[in-house]
Amino acid sequence: MSGGNAIRGSRIGAGPMGEAERGESAPRLAISYYCARGHETRPAFSQEAGADVPAEWDCQRCGLPAGLDPDDPPAPPRTEPYKTHLAYVKERRSDADGQALLDEALAGLRQRGLIQ
Known part of the structure; x- marks a missing residue:
């Protein structure tokens, strides 16, 4: 059975989209x-x-x-490895800075009597 409605499944007013409806590109x-x-x-x-x-x-x-140049395409971006919080802190602070901060924090705790 090859007969049927040609517009079955389409909306009223729907038609082929083309240059006539959209205008020229x-x-x-x-x-x-x-x-x-x-x-x-x-x-x-x-x-x-x-x-x-x-x-x-x-x-x-x-x-x-x-x-744009097929003989010299841009290099792939370098992916940075995952860094922990400690790795970022070590980039910003030297060992001497870290020791000074630790001594200061321990002195504060000793002053409040939380450690001996």
Whole structure:
């Protein structure tokens, strides 16, 4: 049975979307960006934005930064290892500073009679 209603499942007033309903598209310019893994990404920009095209774009396949030069793509960002709170404190304070703070805190506790 191949017969049926051609507009079944559509809304009243719904029709094919096309240039007639949306208007003409602005002229586009496709720019190629290349990442360090050799992927090519081609986002489209308005031709009016030709001089304002960004130098880097995120690769759509792997997420690495991509540049305009296929022979010299941007280097992947360096990931920083996880640091504990103590590691950050050690970056800010020397061992002498830490010892001075500890002595000051212990003196305060001794003065209040909490330790001997």
